[in-house]
Structures are given as structure tokens and as C-alpha cells.
Amino acid sequence: MAATSPEKPQTLSGAMTQQEIRRLRRRALLWLRYLVLVILAVLFLFPIFWSFINSIKLPAEALAVPPTYLPTRISFDNYIELTTYGRAGEKGQDDLGLIQHVYNSTVVALITVIGSIVLSTLGGYGFARFNFPGKSVLFIMVLSTLMIPFQSILIPLFVMLVQVKLHDTLFGLALVYITFQLPFGIFLMRNSFLAVPHEIEESALLDGCSSLSILYRLMLRLVLPGIVTVAIFAFINSWNEFLAALIFMSDQDNFTLPVFLTMVRSGLWGTVNWGALQAGVIVSIIPSLAIFLALQRYYMDGLMGGAVKN
Amino acid sequence: MIRQAAVWNLSWEQRRKLTGFLFVLPTVAFVTIFFIVPLGLTFFISLHDWPLFGDRAYIGFSNYSELAADRQYVKSLNFTFRYTLLITPPIFILGFILASLVRRKIRFVGIFRTIFFMPVVIGLGVSSLLWVWLLDDRVGIFNKILLDLNLVPKAQLFLGRPNTAMNVIILSVVWKTVGFTMILLLAGLQAISDELYESAEVDGAGYFKKLFYITLPLMRRTIALALVISVIGSVLAFDQFYIMTRGGPRNSTISIVYWIFNNSFTYFKMGYGAAMSIVLLGILVALTGAQLYILREKD
Numbered sequence: 001m002a003a004t005s006p007e008k009p010q011t012l013s014g015a016m017t018q019q020e021i022r023r024l025r026r027r028a029l030l031w032l033r034y035l036v037l038v039i040l041a042v043l044f045l046f047p048i049f050w051s052f053i054n055s056i057k058l059p060a061e062a063l064a065v066p067p068t069y070l071p072t073r074i075s076f077d078n079y080i081e082l083t084t085y086g087r088a089g090e091k092g093q094d095d096l097g098l099i100q101h102v103y104n105s106t107v108v109a110l111i112t113v114i115g116s117i118v119l120s121t122l123g124g125y126g127f128a129r130f131n132f133p134g135k136s137v138l139f140i141m142v143l144s145t146l147m148i149p150f151q152s153i154l155i156p157l158f159v160m161l162v163q164v165k166l167h168d169t170l171f172g173l174a175l176v177y178i179t180f181q182l183p184f185g186i187f188l189m190r191n192s193f194l195a196v197p198h199e200i201e202e203s204a205l206l207d208g209c210s211s212l213s214i215l216y217r218l219m220l221r222l223v224l225p226g227i228v229t230v231a232i233f234a235f236i237n238s239w240n241e242f243l244a245a246l247i248f249m250s251d252q253d254n255f256t257l258p259v260f261l262t263m264v265r266s267g268l269w270g271t272v273n274w275g276a277l278q279a280g281v282i283v284s285i286i287p288s289l290a291i292f293l294a295l296q297r298y299y300m301d302g303l304m305g306g307a308v309k310n
Numbered sequence: 311m312i313r314q315a316a317v318w319n320l321s322w323e324q325r326r327k328l329t330g331f332l333f334v335l336p337t338v339a340f341v342t343i344f345f346i347v348p349l350g351l352t353f354f355i356s357l358h359d360w361p362l363f364g365d366r367a368y369i370g371f372s373n374y375s376e377l378a379a380d381r382q383y384v385k386s387l388n389f390t391f392r393y394t395l396l397i398t399p400p401i402f403i404l405g406f407i408l409a410s411l412v413r414r415k416i417r418f419v420g421i422f423r424t425i426f427f428m429p430v431v432i433g434l435g436v437s438s439l440l441w442v443w444l445l446d447d448r449v450g451i452f453n454k455i456l457l458d459l460n461l462v463p464k465a466q467l468f469l470g471r472p473n474t475a476m477n478v479i480i481l482s483v484v485w486k487t488v489g490f491t492m493i494l495l496l497a498g499l500q501a502i503s504d505e506l507y508e509s510a511e512v513d514g515a516g517y518f519k520k521l522f523y524i525t526l527p528l529m530r531r532t533i534a535l536a537l538v539i540s541v542i543g544s545v546l547a548f549d550q551f552y553i554m555t556r557g558g559p560r561n562s563t564i565s566i567v568y569w570i571f572n573n574s575f576t577y578f579k580m581g582y583g584a585a586m587s588i589v590l591l592g593i594l595v596a597l598t599g600a601q602l603y604i605l606r607e608k609d
């Protein structure tokens with residue numbers, strides 16, 4: 001029986017042992033797989049977890065050299081310190097620190113989200129459902145901007161925004177962010193509208209409803225998943241963006257959260273407040289992560305639709 | 311009133327055309343103003359001596375010829391390509407391992423996928439701020455662990471030496487981006503039918519035979535696509551160097567975007583920065599062209 005090749009068991013008893021061995025092997029492999037997965041998961045979570053642990057140490061302990069492993073006492077003082085970080089004491093100004101910059105980032109993200117939704121929905125509907133001269137040229141034009149990395153057009157964008165006095169404003173930054181979102185948003189919303197059967201609008205069209213009211217009353221509900229996806233990407237991308245914000249914002253009061261934190265990292269008077277920095281890192285991570293975790297399905301749909309199929 | 315009357319006089323079909331055009335108009339306007347015009351302007355500015363304030367002068371292609379003599383520019387190009395070359399294999403090997411591990415629908419697999427993907431939704435700027443602290447020689451946890459395990463005699467300045475700086479930055483960026491590659495590769499893996507593997511197993515194929523004769527050939531397109539996306543991201547690297555090393559030590563980690571940034575927004579030589587942007591754009595259009603080519607094959 002020793003010569004039996006594994007793929008062709010020749011007797012019943014041989015088949016049984018083969019099967020048992022195979023089952024045992026599969027079980028062992030499954031456990032091994034879980035072991036590797038758990039180890040990797042711990043390694044992946046560690047940086048975020050560690051940052052959180054340090055953000056709730058006492059400020060003095062967060063600066064300890066060498067660092068401690070676990071906090072001796074839990075405290076939110078790092079977060080509080082960050083709210084007064086910056087120009088406290090200078091010219092007697094009330095510096096709002098963290099809160100000001102969270103506010104800036106939120107405003108920019110909200111304008112970007114709303115603008116991206118409105119433009120992508122209107123544009124996606126127009127490209128999906130209407131015929132007009134030059135449509136395909138315009139569509140290709142919009143999509144081809146996906147090929148242009150925004151890093152290569154920052155100089156003229158800056159020059160233009162300075163011309164119209166919109167540089168160093170949250171609104172100007174949001175306008176640029178909306179544009180960055182448009183190719184993807186248009187692509188996604190056009191596909192969403194194309195997936196809606198024509199019959200749904202036809203009766204409404206025959207009844208003489210205007211295109212806008214059909215869009216608003218009928219279609220919006222049907223393309224909602226697409227809208228959610230556009231909103232998630234607009235939020236996460238604008239919340240996280242660093243380079244354009246660094247270039248366009250010159251007044252410290254207008255810094256978005258990541259730019260503000262770079263300033264914390266550079267340190268005041270040569271010392272870096274590491275505890276406060278990690279508090280800021282945690283505050284930056286929470287919104288993106290929460291939205292991703294809550295709406296993961298939409299995010300992944302967008303990722304596959306946008307990255308793989310566009 | 312006249313205009314309104316004109317609209318009412320249009321036939322139903324003409325009005326549909328007009329409506330459709332009006333729907334796409336805002337998008338077209340945004341893309342034109344913030345993408346198409348700046349693109350042309352980049353080239354226009356690149357032909358000028360263009361300081362932030364003061365007079366600008368037309369100088370033809372002088373900015374471009376200056377590039378050849380700019381040692382830091384050549385150094386930055388070199389560095390960026392070396393970085394891209396070094397970071398791509400770990401992203402792909404780890405991405406492939408992760409994708410293989412979370413491929414089958416076993417219990418809790420969704421949780422693991424989510425965990426590996428989580429760093430992707432954190433901004434690169436913020437993750438760099440997190441890692442610069444993890445890697446610090448005084449307060450960083452890596453040095454603390456290495457010292458406690460007696461693996462190093464004294465705290466290491468990971469970011470203070472060119473070689474180790476490159477390695478630890480790659481480590482941090484792999485952590486932040488590998489989940490994205492994992493998801494792309496996972497989609498490719500899942501598109502391969504199990505029957506192929508089963509029949510290969512019947513024929514006695516082992517793991518590596520299956521990998522080299524089934525998995526990799528069938529995933530060629532997915533891998534190529536993930537590769538192009540990852541390479542483009544690496545060529546455009548900026549945040550991690552600006553935040554973690556500030557281009558140091560001794561200007562050894564200044565990427566191409568970083569050098570454009572320095573020239574344009576620190577020295578305010580915008581014409582020169584624009585010329586470099588045009589070169590960068592050429593490199594990237596070639597890379598994206600490759601991406602579109604790969605995608606076209608699919609249909």
C-alpha cells in the first residue's frame with residue numbers, strides 16, 4: 001500500500017486514513033492561519049493602540065525618557081494642553097489651539113462633502129441620462145483629469161487663488177478639494193444613474209415633471225448608495241489631505257488639523273510635546289476611522305468601482 | 311422675459327439637451343478652472359522667471375536647462391526612484407500574504423480584513439506624525455523595546471542616518487498602505503475559481519506549483535494594476551519625508567515633490583518649480599498610460 005499515490009486511493013481503508021490525515025492537516029493549517037492572523041493583527045493595531053495609550057498618560061509621563069509601558073494614571077491633560085497649544089500668551093490672544101483646527105478641518109471637509117455630492121449628482125445624472133452635443137468629449141475631459149496628479153498643478157492653483165484672494169481661506173481650499181473629488185465622483189454617480197431602469201422616470205416625464213424634480217423626488221433615493229460613497233471619500237480625503245493645505249494656508253489660525261500637528265511636532269522653544277502630539281494624532285484618526293468602520297461596505301464598493309474599474 | 315420666451319419656444323428635445331448640458335456645466339466649470347487651466351498655466355509659468363511678488367520675465371526654456379545642472383534635482387530624482395524600487399517589493403509580498411490569509415471565508419476573517427485595512431484611511435501626514443514618535447531615540451517605543459531586550463547597546467537614531475531612515479520610513483508607509491494592495495489582490499484572488507485549484511490538487515500540484523502555474527498568471531492584470539497605483543503613489547511621496555526627516559540627514563531624503571515644494575514655496579522660484587512639475591507630469595502620464603492600457607485589456 002505504501003506505493004499508493006495519494007490522489008488514487010485503491011482500497012477503502014486507505015481512503016479513510018488519507019481522508020483523516022487530510023482533515024487533521026487542514027485543521028492544523030487553519031489554526032496556524034489564525035495564529036499568523038492574530039500576530040499580524042496585533043502588529044497592525046499596535047501603533048494606533050500605543051498612540052492612544054500615550055495620549056492618556058499624564059503629560060509629564062508622556063515625555064519620560066525612556067518611555068514607560070503602561071500609564072501610571074489615566075489623564076486627559078494631553079488633550080487639554082493641546083486645546084491651548086500655540087500662541088497662548090502671545091499678544092494676549094485667545095488661542096483656541098486644537099478646537100480651532102478641528103473646526104477648520106471640519107468646515108473644509110463639510111464644504112468638500114456637500115460640494116462633491118451636489119456636483120457629482122448633477123453631473124452624473126446629466127452624463128447618464130441626457131444627450132447633447134459634446135457630451136462624450138466633456139465626459140472624457142472630466143475623467144482624464146484622473147491622470148493628472150494634483151501635486152503637479154499646485155503652483156498655478158496657488159497663483160490663481162492668490163489672484164482672487166481665496167488662498168489662505170478654508171473656502172478656497174475646499175474648492176480645490178472638491179475638484180480633486182470630481183473625476184471619481186462623476187464616474188461613480190454616472191454608473192449609479194445608469195443602473196436605474198429607464199421605466200422609472202418615463203411615466204414621470206410623460207406627466208410633465210421637470211428634470212430637476214424627477215432627480216430630486218425619484219432618483220435621489222435610488223442612487224443613495226452612490227452618494228454615500230462619494231461623501232465618504234470626499235470626507236476622508238479632505239480630512240487627511242496635507243500638502244495642499246500646507247501650501248495654501250499661511251495664517252496659523254487657518255491651519256487644518258494635520259498642518260497644525262506638524263507645527264506641534266516641530267516643537268515650541270525646541271521641545272516637542274509628545275503627549276499632546278499623540279492626543280492630536282488620535283483626534284485626527286477618530287473621524288476617518290469611525291466613518292470607515294460604520295460605512296465600510298460603501299467604502300469598499302467605491303474602492304473597487306473607482307480603483308479597479310474606472 | 312425675452313430669454314424666458316426663447317426657452318419656452320424650444321422643442322421638448324432641444325430643452326432636454328439644454329437641461330443635460332446645464333446639469334454637467336458646474337462639473338465642467340470646476341474641472342476647467344481647477345484642472346485644465348492650471349495645467350496650461352504650469353507650462354506657461356515654467357517658461358518664466360516667476361517670483362511670488364515682483365516682476366516676472368519670460369525666459370524661454372532656461373528653467374528646463376537649469377534642471378540638468380541642479381545636483382539636488384538629480385539627487386531627488388534618484389532618491390525617489392530608489393525609494394519606489396525599495397518600497398514596492400515589501401508592499402507586494404506582504405500584501406499578497408495578507409490577501410492569501412484572508413481569502414477564505416473562515417470565521418472572523420472580516421475582522422482581520424478590516425484591521426489590516428484600517429491604516430489606509432488614516433492620513434499619511436498623521437501616520438507620519440505617529441511613526442516619527444514611535445521611532446524617536448528618546449521617547450520612542452521601538453528603542454525602548456530593543457533596549458529592554460538587549461538587542462541594541464544604545465538608543466538608535468533611526469531617522470538620523472540615511473540608510474536606516476529609508477528603511478524605517480518604508481516600514482511606516484508599508485504599514486499605512488499595504489491594506490490597499492491587499493484588497494486589490496484579494497479581489498483578483500477571489501476571481502480565480504476553486505475548481506482550478508482542486509483539479510491541480512488532483513494532479514498532485516503543491517503550493518508553489520499552484521502559485522506559479524495558476525495564481526500568478528491569472529492575477530497578472532490585477533497585479534499590474536496594483537503595481538501601477540502603488541508606484542504612482544511612491545513617485546509622488548512627500549508627507550513622510552517632510553514630517554519624519556525634513557529631508558535630512560544631509561538632504562538625503564528629499565523626494566522630487568519635496569524639491570518642487572522647496573523651490574516653489576520656500577524659495578518662491580515658481581517658474582523653476584513649474585518646470586520640474588512638467589517633468590514630473592510626464593513621468594506620471596507615462597505611468598498612468600500604462601494603467602489605462604492594463605484596464606483597457608479587460609473589456
